[in-house]
Amino acid sequence: MASLGSLALLIALALAAYNLIAGAVALRLLETGQATRISPERLADTARRAGIAGFVAVTAAAFALVWAVFTNDFSITYILEHSNRDLPAAYKFSALWSGQEGSLLLWAWLLGAYGFVLRLTHKTDVRLYAYAGTILAGIQVFFLAVIVFPASPFALLKGAIPEDGNGLNPLLQYPEMVIHPPMLYLGYVGFSVPFAFALGALMMRYPGEKWIKITRGWTMVTWLFLTCGIFLGMHWAYAVLGWGGYWGWDPVENASFMPWLTGTAFLHSVMMQEKKGMMKSWNVWLIFSTFLLTLLGTLLTRAGLVSSVHAFAQSSIGTWFVVFMIIVLAVCIFTYVLQRRHLQTEHHLESLVSRESSFLFNNLVLLTACFVILWGTLFPILSEYVQGNKVTVGAPFYNRVAIPIGLFLLFLTGVGPLLPWRATSLKSIRRNFVLPVVALWAAAMVCLVVGVRPWKDGAFDTGSFYALVAIAVSAGVVTAIAMEFFRGAVVIARQTGRNLLVGTWLLTRRNMRRYGGYLIHIGVVIVVVGLAGSAFNRSEERELALHDKLAIGPYTLECVGSTQETNANYDSWYALLDVSKGGAKQFQMSPEKRVYHPTEQPQTMVAIHSVISGDLYVVYEGTNPDTGQPIIKAFLNPLVGWIWAGLAVMVFGTLVALVPSQKPAAQKGGR
Amino acid sequence: MGASARRIYLTRIVQAAALAAAVCFSLGASDGASRYNNLNHRLMCTCGCAEILGECNHVGCPNSAGELDELRAGIAANKSDQEILDSFVAKYGAVVLAAPTGKGFDMVAWIAPFAVFAAALLGTVLLVRRWSVGKTGASAAVVEDPAALAMREKIRRETDTNLDGGF
Numbered sequence: 001m002a003s004l005g006s007l008a009l010l011i012a013l014a015l016a017a018y019n020l021i022a023g024a025v026a027l028r029l030l031e032t033g034q035a036t037r038i039s040p041e042r043l044a045d046t047a048r049r050a051g052i053a054g055f056v057a058v059t060a061a062a063f064a065l066v067w068a069v070f071t072n073d074f075s076i077t078y079i080l081e082h083s084n085r086d087l088p089a090a091y092k093f094s095a096l097w098s099g100q101e102g103s104l105l106l107w108a109w110l111l112g113a114y115g116f117v118l119r120l121t122h123k124t125d126v127r128l129y130a131y132a133g134t135i136l137a138g139i140q141v142f143f144l145a146v147i148v149f150p151a152s153p154f155a156l157l158k159g160a161i162p163e164d165g166n167g168l169n170p171l172l173q174y175p176e177m178v179i180h181p182p183m184l185y186l187g188y189v190g191f192s193v194p195f196a197f198a199l200g201a202l203m204m205r206y207p208g209e210k211w212i213k214i215t216r217g218w219t220m221v222t223w224l225f226l227t228c229g230i231f232l233g234m235h236w237a238y239a240v241l242g243w244g245g246y247w248g249w250d251p252v253e254n255a256s257f258m259p260w261l262t263g264t265a266f267l268h269s270v271m272m273q274e275k276k277g278m279m280k281s282w283n284v285w286l287i288f289s290t291f292l293l294t295l296l297g298t299l300l301t302r303a304g305l306v307s308s309v310h311a312f313a314q315s316s317i318g319t320w321f322v323v324f325m326i327i328v329l330a331v332c333i334f335t336y337v338l339q340r341r342h343l344q345t346e347h348h349l350e351s352l353v354s355r356e357s358s359f360l361f362n363n364l365v366l367l368t369a370c371f372v373i374l375w376g377t378l379f380p381i382l383s384e385y386v387q388g389n390k391v392t393v394g395a396p397f398y399n400r401v402a403i404p405i406g407l408f409l410l411f412l413t414g415v416g417p418l419l420p421w422r423a424t425s426l427k428s429i430r431r432n433f434v435l436p437v438v439a440l441w442a443a444a445m446v447c448l449v450v451g452v453r454p455w456k457d458g459a460f461d462t463g464s465f466y467a468l469v470a471i472a473v474s475a476g477v478v479t480a481i482a483m484e485f486f487r488g489a490v491v492i493a494r495q496t497g498r499n500l501l502v503g504t505w506l507l508t509r510r511n512m513r514r515y516g517g518y519l520i521h522i523g524v525v526i527v528v529v530g531l532a533g534s535a536f537n538r539s540e541e542r543e544l545a546l547h548d549k550l551a552i553g554p555y556t557l558e559c560v561g562s563t564q565e566t567n568a569n570y571d572s573w574y575a576l577l578d579v580s581k582g583g584a585k586q587f588q589m590s591p592e593k594r595v596y597h598p599t600e601q602p603q604t605m606v607a608i609h610s611v612i613s614g615d616l617y618v619v620y621e622g623t624n625p626d627t628g629q630p631i632i633k634a635f636l637n638p639l640v641g642w643i644w645a646g647l648a649v650m651v652f653g654t655l656v657a658l659v660p661s662q663k664p665a666a667q668k669g670g671r
Numbered sequence: 672m673g674a675s676a677r678r679i680y681l682t683r684i685v686q687a688a689a690l691a692a693a694v695c696f697s698l699g700a701s702d703g704a705s706r707y708n709n710l711n712h713r714l715m716c717t718c719g720c721a722e723i724l725g726e727c728n729h730v731g732c733p734n735s736a737g738e739l740d741e742l743r744a745g746i747a748a749n750k751s752d753q754e755i756l757d758s759f760v761a762k763y764g765a766v767v768l769a770a771p772t773g774k775g776f777d778m779v780a781w782i783a784p785f786a787v788f789a790a791a792l793l794g795t796v797l798l799v800r801r802w803s804v805g806k807t808g809a810s811a812a813v814v815e816d817p818a819a820l821a822m823r824e825k826i827r828r829e830t831d832t833n834l835d836g837g838f
Contacts, residue, residue: 243726250721349799357799364795368788379771379780387776392715394769395723401784459705 002076005064005154009105012057012112013144015050016137023047023134030127031204044130048119051133054140055112062109065102065153069095075161078102078153084167084598086568091173097181098172100317101153106182107298108143110189115140118193128211131200132193139192142324150317167598170570174240180232184256187226188294191259194219194266195291198284202335205342209274212283217658219270223263224654230256231647242604242619244539244635246643249398254377255297258370262290265366272359275421280343281336282363288332293370295325300377353424358416365409372401403466407473410528413521414477417484435483436476443475444468452536463535470532474525481518509662516657523650526642533614533639541633543624544575553636555616556580557589562630570594570603575620575630579609591620591632614638706746710755711739713770717763724769 026044029036065078069092074080082095082102097103115136122129147153171177194215201211233256238246247253266286272278299321336343349356376393384390418432447453447468454465485504492510493503508515540552544559551557561576574592578585592605609616617635624631711725718734720727724742727735738759745755759767771777 243722245726248722349802352796352799360795360799361792364788364791368784368791371787372784375780375783383771383776383780389765391771391777391780392766392769393771393780394715396713397770397780400770401781405784405788456705 001064001068001071001073002154002156005061005068006148006152008057008061008064009144009148009152009154012054012061012108013141013148015054015057016140016144019047019050019054019137020134020141022050023130023137027130027134027204047137048122048130048133051115051119051137051140054137055116058105058109058112058144061154062096062105065105066093066096069093072165074163074165075157076153077155077157080157080162080165082165082168084165086597087165087168088173088569090175090178091168094172094178094181095168097185098168099153101147101151101155103181103185104143104147104151105153106185107189108140108147110182110185111136111140111143111192114190114193118196124214125210127204128197128200128206128214131204132196135196135199136192139196142320146317146320150320164598167596170594170596170599170601170603171240173569173596173603174236176232176236176239180229180236183225183232184229187222187224187229188256188259188297190218190222190225191263191287191290191294193222194287198287199332199335202284202339202342205339209277212270212274216270219263219267220654220658223260223267224651226256226260226263227650227654228647230260231644235644238617238640239606239608240604242606244537244617244619244637245534246640249376249395251377252297252301254373255293255300258373259290259293259297261366261370261373262286262293265363265370266290268359268366269363272356276356278345278349278356279360280345281340284336284343286363292325292328292332293374295321295328299325351424353419353429355416355419355421358412358419362409362412362416365405365412369402369405369409372405373398376401400462406528407466407469410470410473410477410525413524414473414480417518418480432480432483436480439479440472440476444472447471461535467532467535470528474529474532477525478522481521484518485515508656512659512661513657516653516655516659519653519656520650521653523646523648523653525646526649527646530639530642530644530646533637533642536638537635539633539635541621541631543627543629543631544577545627545629550632550634552616552634554581555586555634555636557618557632557634559630559632560588568597570596572605573620573623573630574605575632577607577618577632579616589616589618591618593620593622610641612641615640706752707742710742710746710752713756713768714738714742714759715767715769717767 022043026040026047029040029043065076067073068076068079069083070089072079072083072085078099078101079095082099083092087095095102097106115133118129118136119133122133197211197215197218200206230253233253234246237248237253238244266283269279269286270283273280273283299318349360351357376397379393380390414436418429418436420428452464452468452471454468455461456464485507486500488507489500489503491503492498492507493500496503496506498506538552540550542548542550544550544557544562546559546561549556549558557577557579559575560578563574563576565572565574572592572594574590577589577591579587579589587609589607589609591607594603594605595601596603604619607618615635615637617637617640619633619635621631621633623629708725712723714724716722716724716727716732716735717738718727718732720732724735724738741759741762742755745758750758756768765772771780773781
């Protein structure tokens with residue numbers, strides 16, 4: 001299998017190189033109109049077909065690796081290091097992306113899959129797709145070269161082959177880890193497609209904004225994957241790491257968040273280009289930056305430039321990524337300088353208070369947030385270079401700098417829809433803003449009454465203050481969005497004689513993208529409320545003998561047993577806890593600690609009881625070596641479930657936005 | 672209420688709010704438990720797990736329990752927050768602090784994000800103002816006509832409530 005896999009990768013590399021070179025030559029010939037023996041159109045088509053065949057070859061390589069995992073072929077170093085005989089089947093499959101070489105193969109396969117779909121749908125616009133396909137082939141050449149030369153997943157073990165493998169990192173032996181990395185990679189890799197279209201459109205001086213419409217679906221789907229990937233990662237961190245949180249501002253988390261921020265900025269500002277012919281250069285650079293940030297994220301993950309808890313995939317291929325990023329940046333700058341006249345804007349903003357400028361400020365804030373995270377991630381390296389000693393840039397830095405920026409962004413989310421295009425008047429501002437402002441203050445008052453107060457034990461508490469502001473602004477934003485739906489629905493209901501509910505549905509059908517976007521904003525608001533809850537997290541830790549109790553918030557946990565079990569894959573220690581509320585037993589929880597056999601690495605299996613008001617989160621911390629009794633840590637984490645609910649709304653909103661709008665009857669009938 | 676009186680009134684409200692905020696922010700945590708909680712979230716566990724000291728929970732961590740004991744001892748000895756943090760830095764190096772300090776080159780870490788944001792904001796505002804000034808001359812006559820203004824507002828409102836307009 002190792003030979004088949006290596007051969008398949010070599011063939012894939014050769015095909016990608018042919019796709020790149022033949023595609024580039026064909027496009028050049030088409031550009032210059034130079035006469036040749038072979039027609040440039042045919043040459044371009046052979047390049048496209050090579051791209052399709054390349055995907056088949058990468059698929060064969062990925063299959064070879066999966067086959068090797070399932071057949072316990074420990075002659076392959078990668079399989080030896082990332083699997084073992086007793087590893088459950090689902091995790092054997094996830095071994096494909098649990099290490100550096102395998103995850104790069106997954107990257108190449110996903111890129112091949114995106115390219116496959118793109119090349120099959122080339123008839124949408126043959127020339128533009130040829131450019132995009134050739135650029136994607138260039139990216140594919142790089143990734144295939146990395147896995148063929150310095151990071152081959154099929155490298156063979158030297159010496160005797162062990163009976164069993166080292167096993168999979170226990171942190172990765174969790175159901176979400178079967179979904180989270182592919183989802184994140186679908187997002188990362190997917191941004192190559194809008195990047196290829198943007199660069200291709202710029203290279204060929206594509207007339208008009210049609211390329212944006214073509215890539216819209218790609219960009220939104222990619223953004224959706226990245227969003228889901230990030231949230232799944234948060235949930236994994238919450239459920240597996242056992243520290244009671246979901247986001248630690250780890251460099252690798254940051255690396256996934258940065259392209260999400262620029263991608264989100266692009267999704268907003270690209271609408272200005274579509275509708276007004278504005279911000280063309282800005283948009284091109286946003287998508288270039290997004291793609292470069294996905295590479296930077298990969299570089300940070302792999303090269304060990306910054307210390308991270310995601311240490312399972314570090315190596316020395318950083319140099320390859322640095323060189324590739326420099327090449328990509330050089331190509332982007334060169335193309336931009338050469339074609340910048342093509343990007344001249346058709347209109348300018350007329351007023352500081354308009355929807356256009358709200359988009360602009362939204363972009364500004366998103367990019368500032370991206371800069372803050374990039375700055376915080378790279379500052380330890382900069383500090384070491386300047387001062388000679390490394391510093392840590394952890395959660396306190398980001399909480400102090402990024403949260404105010406996030407709140408400002410949330411505020412803009414509410415303000416944007418209330419502003420008309422072009423310019424606005426004071427009267428209009430007053431009319432549109434009254435209800436949201438009332439809602440904001442009312443929410444703030446309610447929060448203060450129910451105990452969400454910006455002080456604790458007589459001292460000002462920043463976390464509670466931010467929570468109060470976040471909840472109040474969220475109320476304003478939801479009101480603003482609800483007003484948008486309501487106003488439109490009233491007009492439609494009046495026109496059609498239907499009720500408001502039907503009016504809302506018809507309104508949404510007429511502009512799925514807009515109202516889908518609003519639903520995404522509502523999802524964001526729900527997530528923000530969930531995040532705000534973290535200001536009120538509580539925790540208690542105790543050693544629990546049989547029938548000992550631990551009280552936290554409204555819950556009382558009573559230890560009714562603790563035991564140890566062994567299976568083929570791990571040893572497990574767990575406690576049985578009866579949880580009562582108001583004196584009555586409600587349910588039982590069993591937090592667990594596992595030690596996996598091949599690696600002897602411990603792993604926490606957190607017990608979580610989730611309700612709308614918050615989570616009871618219980619961790620088996622360990623066993624007291626003197627008494628043999630379990631040490632239990634319980635957290636009461638308010639509103640965490642809102643974060644996952646918010647994601648569901650965001651996903652739904654994105655799906656709504658992806659559905660084509662229904663044209664009004666007048667437009668359908670012959671115009 | 673006249674325009675100038677209203678302006679003074681608004682100014683007073685803004686000043687009062689700013690003062691209240693400043694007072695709130697200047698208040699600090701005082702009792703031992705909140706100091707302990709505050710300080711253990713300003714320090715890192717030094718075992719290499721890259722977690723905040725107060726949140727490091729991995730089994731058999733060789734460092735966090737010792738560090739937390741040192742922290743408790745520092746508080747019990749009535750040392751100031753800064754003295755405690757300095758003692759940790761002296762023992763473990765600057766990486767033990769969870770965030771850069773406000774001194775020397777570390778200050779750049781705090782200033783740069785706000786400086787970049789302020790510069791970008793200012794640049795954007797100036798740019799938009801320049802564009803809007805360019806436009807005002809051409810459309811001044813229309814803007815000054817109340818009837819035209821009302822009509823334009825109505826059209827805008829309808830477009831904005833829009834049934835097939837943009838996001």
